[in-house]
Amino acid sequence: MIWTDKFDETIDFYTKIIGFIVGERNDDWGWASLYKDEVEIMIAKPNEHTPFEKPIFTGSFYFNTDQVDELWEELKDIAKICYEIENFEWEMREFAIYDNNGYLLQFGQDLEK
Incomplete structure (x- = not known):
C-alpha cells in the first residue's frame, strides 16, 4: 500500500511511466489497485486517523x-x-x-x- 496525498499523480506515474493497469479505483475512498504482470500494488490517500505530512518509508x-x-x-x-x-x-x-x-x-x- 502506497500512501500519498498525490492520488491522481501517483496513479498516472505508475500507469503511464511504469506500465501498470488500474484494476479497481474508488475515488470516494481515495483508493486504487494497480497491477502489472504478477505484481499488484495499492494506492491510497491517508485517512483522517493517520497523521500524514509527507511520505516516510x-x-x-x-x-x-x-x-x-x-x-x-x-x-x-x-x-x-x-x-x-x-x-x-x-x-x-x-x-x-x-x-x-x-x-x-x-x-x-x-x-x-
Whole structure:
C-alpha cells in the first residue's frame, strides 16, 4: 500500500511511466489497485486517523524481473534515477528510480538464471 496525498499523480506515474493497469479505483475512498504482470500494488490517500505530512518509508520497493535491461531502456530517460543499471557482486543486475512521491523503486534480475 502506497500512501500519498498525490492520488491522481501517483496513479498516472505508475500507469503511464511504469506500465501498470488500474484494476479497481474508488475515488470516494481515495483508493486504487494497480497491477502489472504478477505484481499488484495499492494506492491510497491517508485517512483522517493517520497523521500524514509527507511520505516516510525507510526502505524500497523491490521488483524482480526477467527483463531488467528492457525496463532500464524504457525508464532511464523518463524517471528520476537513484542509480544506473549495474551488475552487483550478489549476482543481481539492477537499477533504481524514484516515483513521483520520492519512494525508491528497485528493479533487479538474477544473473544466475
